[in-house]
Amino acid sequence: MAIESGVNKYSKKLQGEVVFKLLLYCLTTHKNNSLRTMQSSYESIVFQYLNANPSSKISHSAISDRLNTIKPEYFELLFNNCVSTYKKILGNELDDFLKFDSTIVTESAKLMNIGYDTGGDSVNHKQLKFTIGFNGLPMAVDFYHQKSYTSENKALKETILKVNNSNTITLFDKGITSRDTFDEFTSKGLKFISKIGNNSKIEIGVKNKLRKQIETKTLKIKSDSWCYLFGKNKVKTKNLFRIIEAVIIKTKEPILFITNIEDVDTSDITEYYKKRWDIEVFFKYIKQELNFSKFICRTENGIKVVLYSTLIVAILLLVYKKLNQIKSFKFAKQKFAQELEFEIIKHIIELSGGNPNKLPEILGFPPNLNSSEQ
Numbered sequence: 001m002a003i004e005s006g007v008n009k010y011s012k013k014l015q016g017e018v019v020f021k022l023l024l025y026c027l028t029t030h031k032n033n034s035l036r037t038m039q040s041s042y043e044s045i046v047f048q049y050l051n052a053n054p055s056s057k058i059s060h061s062a063i064s065d066r067l068n069t070i071k072p073e074y075f076e077l078l079f080n081n082c083v084s085t086y087k088k089i090l091g092n093e094l095d096d097f098l099k100f101d102s103t104i105v106t107e108s109a110k111l112m113n114i115g116y117d118t119g120g121d122s123v124n125h126k127q128l129k130f131t132i133g134f135n136g137l138p139m140a141v142d143f144y145h146q147k148s149y150t151s152e153n154k155a156l157k158e159t160i161l162k163v164n165n166s167n168t169i170t171l172f173d174k175g176i177t178s179r180d181t182f183d184e185f186t187s188k189g190l191k192f193i194s195k196i197g198n199n200s201k202i203e204i205g206v207k208n209k210l211r212k213q214i215e216t217k218t219l220k221i222k223s224d225s226w227c228y229l230f231g232k233n234k235v236k237t238k239n240l241f242r243i244i245e246a247v248i249i250k251t252k253e254p255i256l257f258i259t260n261i262e263d264v265d266t267s268d269i270t271e272y273y274k275k276r277w278d279i280e281v282f283f284k285y286i287k288q289e290l291n292f293s294k295f296i297c298r299t300e301n302g303i304k305v306v307l308y309s310t311l312i313v314a315i316l317l318l319v320y321k322k323l324n325q326i327k328s329f330k331f332a333k334q335k336f337a338q339e340l341e342f343e344i345i346k347h348i349i350e351l352s353g354g355n356p357n358k359l360p361e362i363l364g365f366p367p368n369l370n371s372s373e374q
Contacts (some may be wrong), residue, residue, distance in 0.1 A: 001081070007074035013058070014066040016074045021050055022063075023309040028316075029337045033291050035060040046344050067297045072304035079308040083139060086319050093322060094136040097272065099279040100160055100172045102131040102152060105293055114300050116147035130307065131159040134279045137318060138311050139163060143304060153178040164190050169261065171276040179231030186239045186260045193259045193273050196243075200256060202227040205240045209266070216267050219246040219255070224266045229258075244269055285329045286314050 002008055007016030026033045026041050039060040041047050087094065106125045107115065115126030129149055133140035140163045142155070149155040152175030160170055166189045174195040176182075185192055206226040214221040226240040244257040244266055259269055286292040290310050297303055321332035 001074060001077045005071055005074035005077055007071045011066070011070075014062065014070075016070060018051055019063075019066060019070060019305070020075065020078060020309065022047065023306065024313055024316075025050065027290055027310060027313045028333070028340060031289070031291065032294070034296055035064050038063050038296075045348075046341070049344060049348055064297065064302075067302040067305055068299045069301065070305060072301055072308065075305050075308035079141070079312055082312050082315050083137060086137060086315055087139075090136065090319065090322070095275070096135075096168050097275050098133050098135050098139065098160075098163065098165070098168050098170050099276045100131065100133045100156055100170065101276070101279045101283065102129050102155055102175070103283045103287075104129055105295070107295060107298065111295075112298050114145045114298075114303075116145065116150060128303070129155055131155050132279065132282070132311075133159060133163055134282050135168070136278075136322075137315055138282065141307065141311060143300075143307055145300065152176050153181060157181050157184075160185075160190070161188070164188055166191070169193060169272060171273060173276065179229045179235070179237045182229065182241060182258070182260070183238045186241075191259075191261050193257065193261065193269060195273070196229070196256050196258045198254050198256055201230040201234075202243060203230070203236065214267050215249075216270065218249055219270055220249060221246045221266055221270065242269075246270060282314075286310060289317075289329055289333050290314060 002016045005016070022038055022042055023033075025047055026038050029041070030037050039058060042051075042058050042063070105128050107128075109115075109117070109124040109126045112126040115128050117124065117126060127150075129144040131142045131144065132138050140159055142159045142162075144155050156172060156176055157178070160172065161184075168191070170185075170190055170192040172192070172194050174197065176194065177197070182192075204225050204227050209224040209226075210221070221244060223243075223245045225243055225245075227243045228240060229237045231237070239260065242259045242261065244259070246255050246257065247253065248255060257270060257273060261269065264272070283292075290313060292310055295303060295306075297306060317329070317332055317336055320326075320336050321329065324332070324335070326332040326335065
């Protein structure tokens with residue numbers, strides 16, 4: 001992949017593989033990664049063993065420069081390979097629903113050279129949008145920084161269409177409001193479930209499939225009809241859509257579900273939509289445990305590199321959590337880091353024959369280091 005992407009062209013010290021290992025190591029073993037953290041980790045005995053590189057010193061500015069110029073295509077290849085690999089390993093443990101959502105990360109405009117203005121606040125900020133498709137693993141990712149992508153009708157739609165799969169059901173929230181998009185999804189054979197605004201204008205085509213109201217644990221379902229929707233300039237959709245009208249039992253709030261799926265029971269449609277919450281949990285996980293809401297680079301190039309690396313770590317930890325039946329993401333990360341450290345230490349001891357004085361020789365350091373330098 002390094003050869004295919006040309007990531008190491010003009011680079012000797014911080015080659016693609018080294019940067020990748022360093023990012024994964026720091027994201028796994030530190031809660032808050034930074035350029036200083038990466039510098040310190042690079043110079044550690046443990047990472048030098050992982051790296052198998054006798055060079056023990058590097059500046060944080062050199063790391064920053066490399067992240068800002070290294071080809072993100074290499075990291076994208078690694079991400080896609082990781083998805084493919086673990087998709088096969090998990091197999092039936094991945095569900096048949098692709099949940100899509102976007103998250104916004106905001107940074108001071110003084111620090112960012114990309115992003116779109118938030119507007120309306122006293123301090124000038126810029127926003128970046130990350131859109132992800134998730135079915136137990138993050139299967140798709142897009143990074144948007146142009147102002148035209150503030151609308152989910154553009155951002156979310158583009159990401160969904162990139163991974164259109166007729167064998168899965170796509171779930172998304174009511175950020176997509178365009179009636180043309182609903183028609184386009186249907187024409188392309190994409191099955192979806194979402195919500196629409198309670199004040200949406202509709203025209204019933206096939207009235208009341210329900211003989212009586214249905215009550216689930218959380219909803220009272222009042223009707224299930226095939227309807228036309230009206231968009232801008234009162235233009236009617238080309239297709240009929242299934243609109244399920246319900247009331248949330250706890251809050252008495254009305255809710256309208258929309259789908260183009262015919263052969264699924266009414267209550268099952270509403271239960272399927274609840275699975276969309278998985279993507280919210282995933283965003284919370286990568287923000288809290290993998291420092292996703294903080295930028296260590298503020299260029300488009302560097303952000304993409306860290307984004308793909310973060311998602312690869314997320315995949316490793318998700319798989320580790322599932323295979324070891326661990327409930328907490330936080331605990332899974334701690335256990336993963338502990339096992340990684342143990343394996344590295346074990347190999348170092350084996351290679352040195354139990355003699356720590358052999359470490360400099362093993363790692364390629366000069367033989368005249370004193371104990372403190374070692």
